Amino acid sequence: MRMTVVDWGLLGFLSILWAGTFFFTSIAVGELPPLTVVFLRVSIAALALLIYLGIRGITLPKNRQVWKAFLTMGILNNVIPFSLFFWAQTTIPGGLASIANAATPVFSIAVAHYMLADEKFTANKFFGVVLALIGVGFLFGEEVSSGASVAIS
Missing domain, CATH: 1.10.287 (Helix Hairpins)
Known part of the structure; x- marks a missing residue:
């Protein structure tokens, strides 16, 4: 499948959003503890996803195994990396953190x-x-x- 102009534009927009988070994180960790910033970031993202699911009429799974997988993925893919990056940004510039990322x-x-x-x-x-x-x-x-x-x- 070939990428269209729209696909490239969306990729560019995503890149700007992703890179911008390091700038805003540098500001946030200057005012708040890193784990507070992580909690806020993950909570806002979860709320946005819940709103999206509600709009689309998609219900959350009720299976305990699925929630265990969600919890594991959330910890490994969000909580630990964001905690480490935000903590690191208390001592290194956002640009350096983004390069490491x-x-x-x-x-x-x-x-x-x-x-x-x-x-x-x-x-x-x-x-x-x-x-x-x-x-x-x-x-x-x-x-x-x-x-x-x-x-x-």
Whole structure:
């Protein structure tokens, strides 16, 4: 399937929203404790999703196993990463945090190779991971060498 102009526009809009969160997080963690900001972010997102489901007429599942999976995914994909990134942004700039975050999908591909039977490395995936790590390393090196300081308090 080929991406249309609308698809590219939506991807660009999503990229701006995603990157903008690091800027706003830097401001928020300057005023509030990191875990409070995480709680607010996750709660607002959950409320938005509940409203969306209500508008679409979709009901929440009642199966306990499904909720256990939701809880596990929420902790692993939202609470832990956001807590770590927001805590880190109390000592590093948002730009540096966003560059570090860029490595997340790269490491996900590597972890999936070992954790999931249907996500094995292919030559294309390997080349993509290497290229992405080089790109992130280049950006990380540029951010650090441009004078970004890391203060440990």
